[in-house]
Amino acid sequence: MKSDLAIVILAAGRGTRMRSSTPKVLHNIAGLPMVAHVLRGAQLLKPCKTIVVFRDVRVEQYIRNTFPDVLTVAQSDALYGTGFGVFSAIPWIRSESYGNTYPNTRHESHAEYELDACDLDTCNPASDRLNDQESLKGGRHIHTKSGDVTNNKPFPSRVLILYADVPLVPFQLLEELVRKPLKQAVGAIVTTHLDNPKGYGRVMRDNLGSIAKIIEDSNILPEQSINEVNTGVGIFDTEYLQDALNKLLKCHIAHSPNQDCVTNQDCVTNQDCVTNQDCVTNQDCVPAAHTEAHVLSPKVIVTEQIHKKAESEHQHAGQWMCRQDTVGAQNTKEEMRLTDIVEYFYNNGLRVNSITTSDSELLLGVNNRVQLAKTEKILNDQIIKRWQLYGVTIKSPETTWIDSTVQLSEDVLILPGCILSGRTRIEEGAVIGPFATISDSFIGKNTIVKRAEIIDARIEEGAVIGPFAFIRPGTVIGKDSKVGTFVEIKQSNIGPESKVPHLSYIGDANIGSHVNIGAGNIFANYDGKLKHETCIDDGVKTGAGNVFVAPVKVGRGAYTGAGSVIRDDIEEGALSLTELKQKTIPKWAENRGDG
Template identity: 35%
Template sequence: MTENTLAIVVLAAGQGTRMKSRLPKVLHPIGGRTLVGHVLATAAQLGADTVEVVVRHERDQVVAALAAEHPEAVIVDQDEVPGTGRAVQVALDALPEGFDGDVLVLSGDVPLLEAETLQALVDGHRAAAAAATVLSALVDDPNGYGRIIRDASGDVARIVEQKDADDAEKATREINAGVYVFRAGLLRAELAKVTTDNAQGEMYLTAVIGLLRAAGEKVAVSIAADTAATFGINDRVQLAEAARTLNDRIVRRWQREGVTIQDPATTWIDDDVTLSPDVTILPNTHVLRASTVASGAIIGPDTTLVSTEVGEDATVRRSEATLAVIGARATVGPFSYLRAGTTLGADGKIGAYVETKNAQIGDDSKVPHLSYVGDAIVGRGVNLGASTITANYDDVNKHRTEIGDEVHTGSHTVLVAPVRLGAGAKTAAGAVVRKDVPAGALAMSVAPQRNVAGWVEKNRAGTAAADAAARADSAE
């Protein structure tokens, strides 16, 4: 293979004990993706010949997540020898035979680096004909990070880990970002010399830098312009900081694309979301996963969309929708709950305190308030009166309700599935519909009203209601 080929190695074998979690560190999510998922999504933009992920701790969980999120990644298992140096060594062994290009090493817990930064790192490495190039950052508080130690001429002399650093080295503000580019052949040769003789008892990848310098090879360094993007995540505090940094980046990107975001501090948008110009997002709103929002739509306040499609000029306020489709000019809310499989047609309405699930609601149809519509097909121009519900579950199976075009139901109608209402049919208030209703028919289930005189005074003697009834009787 030519020297211009590129392999990417993502290190995801660490235990992540400081997260204090059953979930592997690299699988904690921010912005709708796992930490390692962000790294791999960025890596995919670089056009590498191969991308490998080195795993060890919680191996099965990590591999299962990678199979779902990035099945193209090559899984490499690290053995019992600890350390980043050993992780890269086994990754090199897994590369195609004869590979002698460049190896870009990334950390699975550094999710905010962008493809442009990494491409510039690779390009600079090649232009300098360096044996290795290190990405560094200048920080006010370097505690916890490896330090870049430079020689008298300003070149990189070595990288020293926090636990192995003396006081002078600890005072250095230039930190190692854990991102490197190496020439594969030289990396193989120098890794063979690395030992575990250090405070951690690990095979450090950083030791290769000193060995290359000792061999007279050139080691370059690139200082990252965006310091925050280089930070690794080791605990929940840093996880939250990274999530906020990523969200701020996403919000600014959409604002520059013509989206009005009234309160960026309370708006959260995942990385896979698609927004169109002239969308308005009001405070306390989360737009998550693969949601798409078309031009002119207003989302919020106090709204959560998860993998939901919103059409042009629609309005969704104080509501939650998951795996739903909301048509153009439709209105949802306040306090609506659209569950998976809900489709609301153009100019439709799902109003206050309505829950829907697996329901296809046609154009111009309205479910204004206090209703449940589940496992139903609702035609065009339908109006479901207040507190109409589809009783779709018989304690064993779910059943469907079919409602034709221009059907109007009275308040508190119960449609006991499976049942079908023909086009133009109507139901009386309080109807319990157990049989199909023909087109244009009125369904009623009303018993004659019976008034029992004197019932309150006889059965609730001494109550305020009984006293009021007695006074009314006397007045009459």
């Protein structure tokens, strides 16, 4: 059975507190951008559609390259707030596009387009929808800017809303939220309790315990000691969500920034925005038709068609219901906040359920580098615990860092001070550390890697690396081989049972099996313009202090003398050395007066 769940991930935040040129949601945590962690969790829920709302094109590019089945929708720079973010995704929840393999799946969400698609011509007024329960059961057609039309076809009945900067939401919690029936509610949100809730929206409940509204932190009064906070994670009925967002957008457009939709409730009794201004002294609820100053927020761009539509709808009673629909009344910022729909639902007699979790540290967002580090530490602890339970010995969890993309086998031993990152895979019986750094590499069975750095390389079974070895990209170390102290190897193949024990640089080389490279050998592979290859055949023994000037080839079983500079090829089984006659001067020290 096809899932009826759509997932919207909000990734359009500016992230100014990160103080970074990189979009906040692309900052890495345990080897992956934050948004990738959220998407991986979302995919486990097997939704029929996943939509990411982005602002920075780099976010879109990453998602297109990494998660091609995910739909990306652009939120305009002119539109602020989580409400606009979700509103941008609504047409594509209802459309027939399923991922970036479809044409026209990157969509600009300018206000003139969004309203035309979702509100002005094709959707009934929100108040009418809420009073007509039967009309909510079926689909309805929408028009999109790209011409995509869905005519009374089924569409996802539920929308799960996640945030790209909240990467640690437990899958079990999401599964509970998705599987738990809404029953008589129109949605459910996840809440948690904090000893210090400053900076987070508070959940206000009525005397019966029902959620009445979410109050912005800046609007909390001193006497309101509320420590239950909204995590931002929630699931809503698609139809009710769209209707609430339509209403929220109308209020946002019809009133200037920092104005309440209604503040004097005594004079408003289930009516349109008040036309008798005598009873509203601060002009809060003046409709768009009454004053040009209240037509547009500076942050919202709308077309003349929208103005006319808003004025026309204002003339019909029962469509704005500012008293009951008090959306945005606590919004002190020039933005459209998704959380305002909770109060909207409550004031219209609709319930929003909640799931309260004690895992508060897993549900708090990342807004700065301090929170980024804290979040990564939490995730790293989870990763280490998982591998320990799987059969990996980690001697010092507090000094070990393992990316979420790393794969380990049973009976791997990780000693203190190790960093394992990227697509690293370590096989059974390997001993890693102390103080080893391995990224994007394969480490075979029973391998030993100590005090070494390995990048994008392959180490075969039984090899010994280090201490203080540097294995660079493109290198393959063969079975039972040894790379010793202060050895650097780059873009080279070292054959089985060969040894590079001491103080050497090997670059762009093919070294056969059973080869012994003497101490202090240098493979001079660069002529100032190009890199050249050195080939050392099986069984070769090189003397200490050799320099191989590439391109050069040494035949099977050949020897080179200590201190030799090898510029020409050496035939099989030969001895090659640079012959310099040794000169000795007697009594040299005495003659120069050394005493």
